[in-house]
Amino acid sequence: MSGLLRIPLASLPAPQTGDQNEISSLYELIDECCRSGVARSALLLTARKMPPHLIKPHHLRLAFEALEPLRHADRARSFDLADGSRAITWRGEAGSLLDRALTTLRHLLADDPAIADIAQIAPLYVLPRDADIMREALRATIPTAPEIILVSPRIPEKLDPASLQSLEQSLLQVNVSRFARHRRVWRVADNKKLEPAWDKRFLSVAELTATLLPNHDATADPWLYRRLTRTLDRRLLSLLAAPHELRAAGPLSLDLNIGTLLTPQFLHFDSALPAHLRGNLNIDLLPADILADPTAYIFARGFARARRYQVMIREVSLPLLLALDFKALDADLIELEFTPELMQHTELLPRGVRLVLSYSNHSGQIDSAAREFAAAHGIRLLAPRD
């Protein structure tokens, strides 16, 4: 039994029995909403809370049919849970679809005086705000099970061209919103407190690979990974260009390839960008990408400025501080990677451009050293990484 691990179910964060795939997917979706900040709503029709005289299969079928209009909402997904409950999630506002579903449910349950509010049977959750409450409600739908068996993880394989092609094809078909993530960049205010500056939006490559091409490491081959990022760029732009996606968003930044900036997909995103984000969106570019096609960089930079985007050169490490001519690059922002060695070479810090200090916040020591370094050199934008 080597490689197998027995774990009591109760200790798992997400349940794995009965309709375990369904409920696991629902848990994942809630987690994603929390990580990415992409708003969703969820309606949970709880079977065990139905009145005793209405729990026959045909009653439940009628109740489920009442929810059918919600399947037409944006990115609607339905989850059948192990205790007979059903959850429906969707993105944005369902408006009249939700009204129709709730009205039908109310009609079904109208004769039961014990049900004062339909929310007792079918609570509505707004994610990520109500994530904890919904997780708690879902926990109650899990039947108990003795134990499950997990197989110990295998070493992931390196991506090769064939698997990259397969991954790219899968990416064209899958809804990538579940892989959307955000990471906050902070500004040091005058009172020394941190306040949000903008959100970096990206797709989680690790989770996306784990889902679409399990047991592969997409980043192991650096150049195939760079190629993959082009497809990811297009998918991210298509996600963000969806109606309402950025309607309530604050300032943000996107890691993009220069080539992506000059594609029809970016032009589509640009035309869909809400007015309040014009001037509040950074395009983050890699130095190697710039030097692979410098004329395209100059062109893209001009285009970005014409459309009021700000250009940031990201992941600038100490050797690149020496190797790049920041005056000639003429970017709006430079993201420096903090390492303790940087403290010995402060004369290399670019002048006349806003700096963002990026550092790993795994270690409290690095975290405080980075923040001290930033304070000492007037760097007011901080980008801690997980």
Place this chain on the structure above:
Amino acid sequence: MNAIPPPTGERLLADAIRRAQRSGNQQLLTLHLGSLPAPRPHHRRIARALLQDAASRHGGQIFPLRNNDLALLTTITDGKGGAIDPANLPATFAELFRADRPDPAGLTSIWNIETDQTEIFQYLQTLLTQEPQLPLCDEIPPPPAAVEDIASLLATARIGDLTQRQIAIEIAPDPAAPGSRGRIMRPLFREITFSVDVLESRLAVTGRASSDPYLFRHLAARLDPRMMEFVLTKMNIHAPGAPRLHINLTIETLVTAEFDEFARQCLDYGHRPGIEVPLIEACRDPDQFKQARDRVQNYGFPLIIEGVSPLGLRLANPGSFGADLVKLNWDKSLAVHATPEMIAAINRLGPERIILQRAQNEQAITFGLGVGITRFQGHHIDAMLAAARLKSCPEGDASHCTLRQCSERAAATSAATRRFCRNQPLLERGMPENLRQSPER
């Protein structure tokens, strides 16, 4: 019944201008994309999007023209509408095309419909006399699996047919005539490369691998072991007086045990090949590059950063990576727009550390020598050396050869191609002894 040909952009524009005369307060803004030295599909796409935006906000219509120019017929504005206000578009386009066309004069024209009719119709008349240009289309990179096919082919193919060599030379003052303007040419090394074009055409790959720099770098890493094997087994590096070879390897390979073994065998033969690494690899992972550079230099091999474009030399300082030499790509913009910034960038690196590669014409040599660069590589050098070989070949030996044949045989790594040459020692040497250039050069 003959089909009526669709109206061209020029005719539609001419009609629109005649109509616009009645309303007045109209102007024609033309972006002369056709005049760019190397127009690219994204130039047209982005420029059209900006013009479309201006047309939507200020009222107007866009006309794509047969030479890839784009014309916007719109109202005359006051320039208060930001970057895409028609009045400001010339400045916006000048910024966008700064790298492709440093001198913005002639990039855009603005004509008043009422007062500049003669110029407008003269321009349209000229266009109608020209052949239409092919539309600018995006190059489609091959699917990733095509790279797998190329790598698989190389694993089994006879590699000599798929590689080529090119000589690099140094042009130095003639020691036999000190004080004169005469110069001599000295061979420096021969670079061995895979001919990806040959590989792709053999496999009938759709799209060029080199059009996707990332796929191309992955392919390069897959080719490294075959290249090292080829140099050790087929290039006679153990022969006395064998010329120094240069090969391109990726930094991933340079930190492996396979490279150590290759280096040891080279040293056993008394050969120290130059190792060339592209600038983008050094920038992608500077720490790994440093590790790779130290290993190469510890074996006593020269390390060269290659693939530096003229603009790349302005945006970066490749000298900071600690390589022995840097290969700068020749580009005619170097000579046409040899700005003080460009000259400063060359001086910052040091002309003595630069090899001007892709020297395709005499202009490259003139420019290089003018800024102190003395090392060159490219087709023009190949042609110069072939001409010198033909001239010095004993009478009769070269009578059946053309300049192109001599050049191709010198570039071949396969003995099957070289065997047609009747003067193998001269072909192998690359150039006659003490090749002198005329003082006029």
